[in-house]
Amino acid sequence: MAERGAPLLETRGVGMRFGGVKAVEDVDFRLEEGELRCLIGPNGAGKSTFFRCLTKQYQPTSGTVLLRGRDVTRAPTHAIARQGVGIKTQVPNVFDGLTVRENLRLAATARHRGRAIDEACDQAIERLSLKAIGGHRLDRLSHGQRQWVELAMVVTSRPALILLDEPTAGMTHAEVEHTAALIQELNRDSALIVVEHDMQFIRSIATGVTVFHQGRIFADGTAETIMRDPRVGEIYLGKRNLLS
Amino acid sequence: MARVPLAIQLGAIALAGAAVIVALPSFIGYDTILQITLNFAFAILALSLGFVWGYAGIFSFGQAAFFGLGGYAYAAAAINFGDSTPAILIGVLLPALFALVLGYFVFYARLSSIYVAVITLVVTLILYKFMGQTAKPSYMIGNAMLGGYNGIPAIPPLNVPGRPDLFAGPEEMFVIAGLTALAVYIGLRVLLAARLGKIVVGMRENELRMELLGFDTRFYKLVAFVIAAAIAGLGGVMFANWNAFIDPHVFGLGFSAQPIIWVMIGGLGTLIGPILGAFILSTLSLELGTQKTIDINLILGLVFTVFVLLVPQGIIPTLRKFWTDRRPARDPDAGANASREASSHG
Numbered sequence A: 001m002a003e004r005g006a007p008l009l010e011t012r013g014v015g016m017r018f019g020g021v022k023a024v025e026d027v028d029f030r031l032e033e034g035e036l037r038c039l040i041g042p043n044g045a046g047k048s049t050f051f052r053c054l055t056k057q058y059q060p061t062s063g064t065v066l067l068r069g070r071d072v073t074r075a076p077t078h079a080i081a082r083q084g085v086g087i088k089t090q091v092p093n094v095f096d097g098l099t100v101r102e103n104l105r106l107a108a109t110a111r112h113r114g115r116a117i118d119e120a121c122d123q124a125i126e127r128l129s130l131k132a133i134g135g136h137r138l139d140r141l142s143h144g145q146r147q148w149v150e151l152a153m154v155v156t157s158r159p160a161l162i163l164l165d166e167p168t169a170g171m172t173h174a175e176v177e178h179t180a181a182l183i184q185e186l187n188r189d190s191a192l193i194v195v196e197h198d199m200q201f202i203r204s205i206a207t208g209v210t211v212f213h214q215g216r217i218f219a220d221g222t223a224e225t226i227m228r229d230p231r232v233g234e235i236y237l238g239k240r241n242l243l244s
Numbered sequence B: 001m002a003r004v005p006l007a008i009q010l011g012a013i014a015l016a017g018a019a020v021i022v023a024l025p026s027f028i029g030y031d032t033i034l035q036i037t038l039n040f041a042f043a044i045l046a047l048s049l050g051f052v053w054g055y056a057g058i059f060s061f062g063q064a065a066f067f068g069l070g071g072y073a074y075a076a077a078a079i080n081f082g083d084s085t086p087a088i089l090i091g092v093l094l095p096a097l098f099a100l101v102l103g104y105f106v107f108y109a110r111l112s113s114i115y116v117a118v119i120t121l122v123v124t125l126i127l128y129k130f131m132g133q134t135a136k137p138s139y140m141i142g143n144a145m146l147g148g149y150n151g152i153p154a155i156p157p158l159n160v161p162g163r164p165d166l167f168a169g170p171e172e173m174f175v176i177a178g179l180t181a182l183a184v185y186i187g188l189r190v191l192l193a194a195r196l197g198k199i200v201v202g203m204r205e206n207e208l209r210m211e212l213l214g215f216d217t218r219f220y221k222l223v224a225f226v227i228a229a230a231i232a233g234l235g236g237v238m239f240a241n242w243n244a245f246i247d248p249h250v251f252g253l254g255f256s257a258q259p260i261i262w263v264m265i266g267g268l269g270t271l272i273g274p275i276l277g278a279f280i281l282s283t284l285s286l287e288l289g290t291q292k293t294i295d296i297n298l299i300l301g302l303v304f305t306v307f308v309l310l311v312p313q314g315i316i317p318t319l320r321k322f323w324t325d326r327r328p329a330r331d332p333d334a335g336a337n338a339s340r341e342a343s344s345h346g
Ligand SMILES: Nc1ncnc2c1ncn2[C@@H]1O[C@H](COP(=O)(O)OP(=O)(O)OP(=O)(O)O)[C@@H](O)[C@H]1O
Pocket: A018, A021, A022, A023, A024, A041, A042, A043, A044, A045, A046, A047, A048, A049, A050, A090
């Protein structure tokens, strides 16, 4: 949007410690409106914890979080959502006892009233191609389908920022490709941060990459430069570079 | 289940239920009228817990306390005003207000559900102690003596608004309590079908997801808690009318455990279940109370234990499952787990 405005998301020195464990430390992160960024890093690097700090599932133990320049460091989870931040968590958080449509209706109830609820549902079903399974209960869906439903729930409120924590985990090859296409479709309306391990996938959505390591930002750059960076290859699986 | 529109379904239940309640006193004896009137008061209490626990997922040990507060508030107000109409309102509002304050501290502090259970229990027992030591004349509310463990006798009955001389006898009281229970049931069905009901059930199913979607779950828990307290208070008003007497045993441990047992036996996550549970157990304990050979609590405890072992889901969910399982499996999604379906058939 505005060229000279504050970034959509900015963190300054954000840290999260659990007793002696520094899960996230001194993270300065910036994301512009409409940007698509991938977050990578080895297991335990602090990616999910960073997301939890942004959505206040954890209250950061240090630092500041700004949304469009507004300090939201002390805002509770629901208020962050109301400011336009949606999240698909690493372990899907859905309503297992409800159908796909009921899940979406409930999600849409957060931000819409009356007719607009159904409209938001229809749109989300359309955008994520969920029509065929609209009447199915969530506990009967495949892992991949559950992730898409969760994504659709997030989409009902048309968030400015969508956080996706490992959206392709456990998906088949075809499902991964579909998800890549979905992410690019969603990126037309929203900025996204996507935690992802699959380099192939990251390249296919061609985006900026931020690398986390031991709770800190380790490197930043385009997908190509990050993948050729031998330091990144080392922390990641000990490979010389991520393409090998 | 056939997809009859909710409004028609509830309209039919309201009409049929009201007809039965109005007609019944002519066909049953005096003792039965009194017994069922008490069951209605208890059914309202059971509904309040069935809602807050079964749908909002808040395990409240304090529903009996709100019931007791409603009864006491009605008694004190009716004695002072000499007219039951404002007293009913106070009997509903006082427990609701109490729940608002208690719930604010509990939910906004984000205490975990086990603490909510413990705190509501502790508050109930404090009320028991407090009400028990109100025998001194200094504990007068206007003209009403709280009376310590002796309780408040001679509570004025319900009267036609503005006409204290036209008051309800046992048969009218039966009809009033019955229609009130019916209205609470229908009101809760409507509420569960509305926005608030969906939100509350969503919270029970996945609180974190609700917050991530932008719902302030603290607020909605508080709302559900206050509504349930108001309903329990209304039950207490009926109870205080039933034998024109109330004493601190409504705050006791034994009494507080009763609604929990009713809900578990009838079926958590339903509304009919708690009503049924209240009717069965309250009738049973009265029947058993007339004999002196065996301790009644022993038998009730035994009934409860056997029930939990044999029908752990409660009566209504078990019947529903039996019913859906027997039907030809046209829809593979029907059947299993019907009891916890978040759709709000009561
Ligand atoms: N609630 C908690 N209490 C204590 N330690 C925690 C907690 N949550 C996370 N951690 C620690 O913080 C570190 C970062 O964990 P996090 O889940 O954020 O990593 P991640 O980058 O998402 O890893 P993965 O790729 O495996 O999902 C880990 O060492 C983890 O053990």
